[in-house]
Amino acid sequence: MKNLLFTIFTFSSILFYAQNQRFSYEYKFVTDSTAKDKSQTELMYLDISKKGSKFYSRDKAVADSIMDEMNKKGSNDFEGIKFGQVQSIVEKSYPDYKIYFFNRVDMDEYKVSDERKLDWKILSEKEKIGEFNTQKATTYFAGRKWIAWFTTDIPFQDGPYKFRGLPGLIVKIEDKANSHSFILKGVKNLKPDEIWISENDTKRYEPLIILSHDKYNKQVIDQRNNPTKGLRQLMARGGTVKFTDQDGKELDTSKMMREQEQRAKENNAKNNNLLELDILK
Structure with a gap:
């Protein structure tokens, strides 16, 4: 995306701010397999703190914040708000990397525990992506073969969406069909008071429905x-x-x-x- 204002930091800087960072990914995806030339993009945040990580849409977060303020003022005119295309949220707990997926289906909101393991095959192939030296790895997940590039320069065994478990942050990952891809676009050090808030603690009219995958x-x-x-x-x-x-x-x-x-x-x-x-x- 052209307007990203974040800066890619050096390895020493990342270590210094290791417990509270935001990694911005461009998510490119095709929703209709019969129209592969019509892709969409969404800017996604992976916020990492000592307790774990949260992966979510920037547009959704901004829209939710605006709506909260408007509700406090008693306004229901939400015209012009960009709600984003990705409404789901993924949280991972550290150090066990348990996965919790939050999403609305119809009129209900769900919290889904996902215990599926990722069986990675780390290959010898290496590539420079942006400022990072990366190494290739592959896995099968959710009906797709995925090709990932990770860097040990950033010491988090994490990545976008539910992907985790490689010996470094995932810089880029895409499925074999090139219909879903995530690529790291920026890194930002967050302030101590900017630690992400779990969806468990978000105010809602009805309680979350907890289900297995x-x-x-x-x-x-x-x-x-x-x-x-x-x-x-x-x-x-x-x-x-x-x-x-x-x-x-x-x-x-x-x-x-x-x-x-x-x-x-x-x-x-x-x-x-x-x-x-x-x-x-």
């Missing part, structure tokens, strides 16, 4: 097959669902539900190239 995947598939299930369950419990046009005129609920379900299924058909491809199999 397999049970969460079933929820994702169920939502794709029944995209208005949450609204229908709300109505079955006595809740009210109303649709209005731009003039405030109430529309036919049944018709709008059918149209919403059709649009969701059409969007799902185009969103067929998930990072974790094995969810759809």
